[in-house]
Amino acid sequence: MAIVAGCDIGSVSGKAVLFDGQRILASAVIPSRPLPAVTAEEVLGLAAGQAGVSPGDIAYLVGTGYGRVKVPGAQKTVSEITCHARGAAFYNRDAATLIDVGGQDSKVISLSPEGSGQVLEFSMNDKCAAGTGRFLEVMAKVFEMPIERFGGAALRARRCLAISSQCTVFAESEVVCLIGQEKDMNEIIAGICDAVAARVATLVGRVTLREKVYMSGGVAKNQGVRQRLESRLGVKIWELAGDPLIAGALGAALIAMDALNKQRP
Amino acid sequence: MPNLKGFQFKTYDFSKRLDTKVDLIEVINNTVAKAFRNQPEPVRWIFEPLLQYIDELNYCREHPDKVVYRHFTFAPEMVYAMDCVSFVPEALTFIMPTEYLCALVDEGREMGMPDHWCGFLGGVLAPIMYGRLPQPKAILHCNQPCDNSVAQGTVLAESYPDTEMFILDNPYTDDEAGVQFCAEQLREGFKYLERMTGQKLDLDRFRQVMKNSARAYELIYQINEYKKAVPCPIPTSVILRTTSGAFYGLTGTGGLVQWLEKHLADAKMRYEKGIGGFRQEKLRVVWNLSWPVFDYSVYDWMEEAFGAIAVAYHSAEPFYQPPPDLDYSKASFEVLLRELALRNNNHAMGRQGRGHMMTFVDDSLKWCREFKADAGIFAGHWQCQANWAAAQLTKEKLMEELGIPMLVMVVDQLDPRVVSAEQMASRMEPFLEMVTAKKEGSVQ
Ligand code: SF4
Numbered sequence: 001m002a003i004v005a006g007c008d009i010g011s012v013s014g015k016a017v018l019f020d021g022q023r024i025l026a027s028a029v030i031p032s033r034p035l036p037a038v039t040a041e042e043v044l045g046l047a048a049g050q051a052g053v054s055p056g057d058i059a060y061l062v063g064t065g066y067g068r069v070k071v072p073g074a075q076k077t078v079s080e081i082t083c084h085a086r087g088a089a090f091y092n093r094d095a096a097t098l099i100d101v102g103g104q105d106s107k108v109i110s111l112s113p114e115g116s117g118q119v120l121e122f123s124m125n126d127k128c129a130a131g132t133g134r135f136l137e138v139m140a141k142v143f144e145m146p147i148e149r150f151g152g153a154a155l156r157a158r159r160c161l162a163i164s165s166q167c168t169v170f171a172e173s174e175v176v177c178l179i180g181q182e183k184d185m186n187e188i189i190a191g192i193c194d195a196v197a198a199r200v201a202t203l204v205g206r207v208t209l210r211e212k213v214y215m216s217g218g219v220a221k222n223q224g225v226r227q228r229l230e231s232r233l234g235v236k237i238w239e240l241a242g243d244p245l246i247a248g249a250l251g252a253a254l255i256a257m258d259a260l261n262k263q264r265p
Numbered sequence: 266m267p268n269l270k271g272f273q274f275k276t277y278d279f280s281k282r283l284d285t286k287v288d289l290i291e292v293i294n295n296t297v298a299k300a301f302r303n304q305p306e307p308v309r310w311i312f313e314p315l316l317q318y319i320d321e322l323n324y325c326r327e328h329p330d331k332v333v334y335r336h337f338t339f340a341p342e343m344v345y346a347m348d349c350v351s352f353v354p355e356a357l358t359f360i361m362p363t364e365y366l367c368a369l370v371d372e373g374r375e376m377g378m379p380d381h382w383c384g385f386l387g388g389v390l391a392p393i394m395y396g397r398l399p400q401p402k403a404i405l406h407c408n409q410p411c412d413n414s415v416a417q418g419t420v421l422a423e424s425y426p427d428t429e430m431f432i433l434d435n436p437y438t439d440d441e442a443g444v445q446f447c448a449e450q451l452r453e454g455f456k457y458l459e460r461m462t463g464q465k466l467d468l469d470r471f472r473q474v475m476k477n478s479a480r481a482y483e484l485i486y487q488i489n490e491y492k493k494a495v496p497c498p499i500p501t502s503v504i505l506r507t508t509s510g511a512f513y514g515l516t517g518t519g520g521l522v523q524w525l526e527k528h529l530a531d532a533k534m535r536y537e538k539g540i541g542g543f544r545q546e547k548l549r550v551v552w553n554l555s556w557p558v559f560d561y562s563v564y565d566w567m568e569e570a571f572g573a574i575a576v577a578y579h580s581a582e583p584f585y586q587p588p589p590d591l592d593y594s595k596a597s598f599e600v601l602l603r604e605l606a607l608r609n610n611n612h613a614m615g616r617q618g619r620g621h622m623m624t625f626v627d628d629s630l631k632w633c634r635e636f637k638a639d640a641g642i643f644a645g646h647w648q649c650q651a652n653w654a655a656a657q658l659t660k661e662k663l664m665e666e667l668g669i670p671m672l673v674m675v676v677d678q679l680d681p682r683v684v685s686a687e688q689m690a691s692r693m694e695p696f697l698e699m700v701t702a703k704k705e706g707s708v709q
Contacts, residue, residue, distance in 0.1 A: 066691075081695030082702075119699040121670060124692075 002059040004260055005047070006252025007040050007074065008083065009067030012103030012133065012218065014039035015246045016047040018058070019253035026050035027246045036067025040074075060260040062252040066104070076259065081122050083251030085109050088214055089117030090254055091241040096210035099200060099229070099237070100247070101219035103133040106200055110207045117251070123206035131199025133219045135171070139192045142175050143185065147222075150189055154224025157190035171195060193224035194232075200225075201232040213237050220244035272569065274686040275363075275560040283368040289357055289392060290322045296362050310527050314507050315360060317520045322357070325350050325399045333458065334401040334421065338409055338615030339433060340608045342478050342517035343451065346471040347458045353514060354398060358388030358679055363559045366679050383646040384680035386417050393424050401425060403461035405454065407433040410618020413648050431457040435619045436610065443620075448606035472593050474517040475601050478608065479587035481516050484525035486583065491532040492576055492636055496541030497549065498532050501564045501575040503542070505556055513581065513613050547572025548700055551638040553579045553629050553659060554617075554645040554652050557676050560686040571697040576636040579629055584611040618651055625655040626662050633667055640700045641671035642693070646678070670703075672696040 001020050008015040014032055018025040028046035033039045040063070041055075048055045055073075063071030064083040071077070080100075084107070088098045093115030100107045106125050112118040125131050133147075140147040154160075161183060163171050171192075178188050196219070213235050219225055221244065230237050240247060298319045301312035325332045333344045335351040344351040358366055366388045373382070373390035382390070392398050404425065406418040422430055431454050436443035455466050485508070491498050508528070515521040535542075550573050557563060567573040585608045591600070610616065617625055633641055641663050643656050660671040674692050677683035 079691075079695035079698055082698045118702050119695070121664075122695060122699070124695075 002257075002260060003051070003053060003057055004060040004062075004253055004256035005044060005058045006062050006064065006083065006249040006254070006256055007044055007068075007071045008080070008246070008249035008252060009036045009039050009063065009065040009071060010102055010104070010248075011066055013245070014043040014065075014067075015249040016040075016043040017246050017249040017253045018047050018051045018053070019250070019257060021257055024242075024250065024253075025053075027243065027249065029245055032067075036070035037072055039067065040071040060256040060263075062256040062259070064248050064252040075256075078252060078255055080248050081107055081109055081119060081124070083248045083255065084216055085111055085119045086117035086251030086254045087247035087249070088216055088240060088251075089115050090250060091247065092212070092214055092238070094212050095214045095240075097204075097207070097213040099204065099213065099215045099220075100217040101132060101196070101200055101215070101225070102217040103137070106131050106203060106217070106219075108200070108203045108207050110210065113210075117254075121207045123203045125199065125203055128199075131196055131203070133217070135196055136192065136219065136222065136225075138172055139175060139189075142172060142179070143189070150193070151221070151223035151225070153186045154190040154193040154222075155227065157184065157186035159187055159190070160194050160228070161187045161191035163188075163191045163195040190224060190228070193222065194228040196225050197228035197232050200229055204233060209233065209235065211235055214240050216240055216244040216247040218245055272562075272566050272690075274562050274566070274690070275681075277364055277367075277681060279364065279367060279682075282371070283364055285365065285368050285372050285391060286395070286397070289361060289365070289397065290319075290326060292365060293319060293322065293357070293361055297360050310524070310531075311503050311507055313524050313527075314515055314521060317518070317524070318356060318514055319360070321350050322352070325352050329399060330402060330462070332399045332401050333462070334404040334406075336406045336414070336418075336433075337513055338435075338612055338618065339405045339407055340516065340605060340612045340615075341514055342474050342605055342608065343454060343458070344405070345517040346474045347455070347462060347464060347466060348470060349402070349458070349462060349464075351514065352399060352401065354389040354393060355385050356514060357392070357398075358385055359558065361388070363679070363681060366559075367682060370680055381648045382413050382416075383648055384677045384683075385646075386413050388679065390417075390420060393420055396424070401428050403458055404428055404430040405433070405458075406430055407435055407615070409435050410614055410651065411649055429457075429461065433609075435615060437620050439610065439620060439624065443610060444603060444606045447610055448602050451602060451605055451609065468598060471598070471601055472596055475596070475604055476593035477519055477522050478517045479591070479593065479604075480522045481525055482583055482585055482587050484522065484529055486586065488525065488529050488532050489582075489635075491529075491536050494536055495549075495637060496539075496543070496546040497574055497576050497636075498535035498540060498542055499528075500542035501568065502561060503528070504575055505552070505564065505578050506558075506561070508578075508581065516608070541574075543568045543572065543574050545572045546574050548639045548697065548704065549574060549576045549637055551575070551577045551579060551629070551633045551636060551641050553641045553643040553671065554649065554656075555580060555676070555678050556642075556644060557684075557686070557689060558678050559681045563686040563689055566686075566690055567693065567697070570694070571701060573640075573697055573700075576638060577632045579632050580617045581613040582628075582632055583613075584616055584628070618649075622651070622655045622658065625652060626659045629659045630662055630666060633663055633669060638667075638669060639704055640669055640696070642696075643671055643673045644676045644689075646683075647675050670696070670700060 017027045026047045063074035068077040098109040109122045110120040333349040341351045369388045436446040
């Protein structure tokens, strides 16, 4: 049984998936280290350990994410867009639109209807922190609150306060101002989640929106952003059947398996 | 398989601020001109139009009475017909080393140039305002293709207060009324040039210039027939770098005709031998607006990683077709004037910056269809306003009518600090992966 791996080195975290052609053998997620190569080595080692194999047993390795070219030993590199699409279609064959909101960028991918994970069109924001996990992170710091609690807080809000600034830096001052005015914290957080959703909705507007719509990336776990996005787009956003955080690494592993199969006589 | 690994894009050293108060033409002579002349024999011919233009720049320094500033969308035939030299200030930004361009953009900003000026215009603002360029005898300007360029007209007027300007109002329509509208203005333009230069228009010279120009157009149409072949026999670097450059600035000259004859012979030879411009063509791309010129390694990356070649640069493709039976040696001034108006209305970048938005969209469709493109890339500066209005519609039409996708991205053609080659590649990578998968009918 050949083992392949996908390694997704993002700006916030490194992810690795080991795959045997049928199922995910192991996966790991770690915070990104300063050097992408170190992140890759660590996260791959961790996943391999979980699967009870050594990194040397990996027959084919594909790197993805912004640090993809730095993944030691990767036989090829593939963009996050292609990998996320493959990973999402593996989890849910009926995925027609994938919204991936990561730590540093966000993208919307339109997938082919037959469930192969082929990309039909996409739009991306990799220039501006608004509409990404980074925006939420900055705001979580303002509240001195773990980011994981943000989603729940937003859901508890009775209404959503408007954050009008598009830029993270200005929005931060706006939030500080609202806190100073002793506005309800949950309502401010709901406003923050809505600001992210508004930016992502603009990206969605650049592709043909088809259902079912799924979400991946770290922000997919934030219920507050998901709910605001659903209401802005007027569609239900489904949870992927597997961990959305590793969808990119999984896609890379699937591509690795294809490449290995092509190499075989 | 696509792989960014190990690919080295061009690097720049911006740590030292270059002295911009220098003779820019001399800088060009000592850098790019030398590099072009030192190209190995088999490819040196490719750079001839650029060298021809550099020679013209040098001629301007020695013959100040011949210098006519020409806006880049103005057909150059008029200037050559007057036996003058067409000096396009922006052409300097196009060929000068990137480090100089960036230093000049910075100098322009320090003088108050707004951030939204592109490097193409912004790189010559300071040299114009500080009088570092050859003084013009006359200035031909026009009201397109964008507001930055119109604002540059004001800069020219203020910087050369003793040189009256001629501003062409380009027509909106493409019909006979539009041609006549332009022709009547060009008639006045000739009178203006006669007054400013003190020279009379020589009809025989005008005839010869128009004949050269017609021949250049005929040749480029023949070359384009070869571009339709799969594999395309003409390398990307020739298509983007020189053909377009030549069509911006040299129509009407004998030098361009000679070069295009060589170009055609080369294309024919390669076509007959089945030699592609790139050894393994897989994808054919049309650049729908502008194309980055600060780092040609981005095109090498596209070829190496995806086998993606450029088959056309929309804004420099020819739309004017000379009438086949026109005897230029006997043509009257009126006939020549009408032909010149037609050329002017269809001049590279001029046609794309004026008139109805559907002209841009339909032209994109035309080139993508004719050159069998697998994808379009719309790359432009955010201030190329009119064209951005057409971007989404072009994208939709390409998909609807040809089933091909178009990537839209912001670039500054000349200033890598806006979007670097690496950033461009990271945008193009998923796009080209998608196009590859679609073409091969398989998933990555
Ligand atoms: S059209 Fe665009 S690139 Fe051309 S001069 Fe205007 S802003 Fe610059």
